[in-house]
Amino acid sequence: MKTVHVLYFAKLREERGLSSEKITTAARTALELWEELRQKHGFSVSSDFLKVAINEQYCDFTSQLAPMDKVVFIPPVAGG
Amino acid sequence: MFFITSQPIDDRLKLELLGKPPSDCGALVSFEGMVRDHNEGKAVASLEYECYREMAEKVGQDILRQALKLFPIKAAFCIHREGHLQIGEPAVWVGVYAPHREEAFRACRFIIDEVKLHVPIWKKEHYVDLSSDWVACHQCAHSHKEHHHHD
Numbered sequence: 358m359k360t361v362h363v364l365y366f367a368k369l370r371e372e373r374g375l376s377s378e379k380i381t382t383a384a385r386t387a388l389e390l391w392e393e394l395r396q397k398h399g400f401s402v403s404s405d406f407l408k409v410a411i412n413e414q415y416c417d418f419t420s421q422l423a424p425m426d427k428v429v430f431i432p433p434v435a436g437g
Numbered sequence: 438m439f440f441i442t443s444q445p446i447d448d449r450l451k452l453e454l455l456g457k458p459p460s461d462c463g464a465l466v467s468f469e470g471m472v473r474d475h476n477e478g479k480a481v482a483s484l485e486y487e488c489y490r491e492m493a494e495k496v497g498q499d500i501l502r503q504a505l506k507l508f509p510i511k512a513a514f515c516i517h518r519e520g521h522l523q524i525g526e527p528a529v530w531v532g533v534y535a536p537h538r539e540e541a542f543r544a545c546r547f548i549i550d551e552v553k554l555h556v557p558i559w560k561k562e563h564y565v566d567l568s569s570d571w572v573a574c575h576q577c578a579h580s581h582k583e584h585h586h587h588d
Contacts, residue, residue, distance in 0.1 A: 367487050367559035368571045406573075410557070413492040429489060429557075433573035436486075436493075436517060436558035437470050437529050437549060 358383055359424040361390070368432050372400050387411065388418035391430055407431060439497030439515045441488050441558075446516050446527040459511045459534055466541035467532040468549050474524045476572070480565035486528065488519045489557040500551045508544040510535040515548060517558060 364377045384390035387409045394400065408431040409418055415431075422428065438454065451467075458465060472484045501513045512534040522528055531548045535541035563569045 364489070366489055366557070367561070370487075410489075410492055413495055415496075415555075429492070431489075431557055432559065432571070434553075434555065434557055435560045435572040436556045437553040 359422065361422055361424070361426045361428050363390075363394070364427065364429045366429065366432070369400060369402065369430060373398055382422075385421060386418065387416070387420050387422065387428060387430075390422060390428060391418070394430075402430075402432060404430075406433060439494060439501050439517075441490050441493055441497075441517050441519050443518070443520045446518060446530050450516065451530060451532065454514045454516070455532055455534075462511050462534040462536055464535050464538040464541040465532065466535075466538065466545045467530065468545050469527050469531075470529040470549070471527045472522045472524050476562060479562070481524070481562050482565045483521060483523050483563045484528070485521045485561040485563065486517075486519045487559045487561070488517070490519070493517070493556045493558055496556045497552060500548055500555065503551070504533075504544045504548050507547065508535070508540045509537075510540050510544045513544060513548060515552060517552070517556070519558070 358381055360379055360381045362377065363380055365373045365375060370376055382390055382393060384393050388404060391404050404418060408415055410416065410429045410431055411420055411426050474481055497515055501515060504513050510533050514532040516530045518528050531545050533541045533545045560572050561569055562572055
């Protein structure tokens, strides 16, 4: 088990009702963590429509998580 | 330089950033995007921008660095707003100095396109009928993991 810091933005922040939380998880990858969170909180978005960033860098859903990583699941962006 | 601000993007801010034109530059091209009163057939009353600021500024800086590598330009700047904006308010501004206009236009276009695709910024449209929705670039939403270009 490890503890990671998850931040939520936009639609996911509204669905979770929180901007951030610490999560202790057995998930090894970003995808496993997303599936765990999705089951727990019923997010409406599938990972097909998300990107993921670990410690402020875009990365693959297959990326391994390390203790204290800052993980952000990123809904489609819409700047400009 | 790329940064996110919760203050209005006004002339003072732009001029401060642009400074004195480099003496070897003959062109300054800028782009400004502002809040429009309609989108996809719905009447928009206002827009709310939300940013993952630390990452947005890193990704934005990377885009400017890339533009400086790809095009023979001398300087590039971008400012993006966060917070609640009214119709007509500037949401994003890009400025590029280059020796010649052609590169300045191309680099400016490259920067705004990349910013829209990659910088972690979201917008919620508040409609005149009091409903609201998070906007997703349609092409991005359908093929979010593929790199692509579009208008």
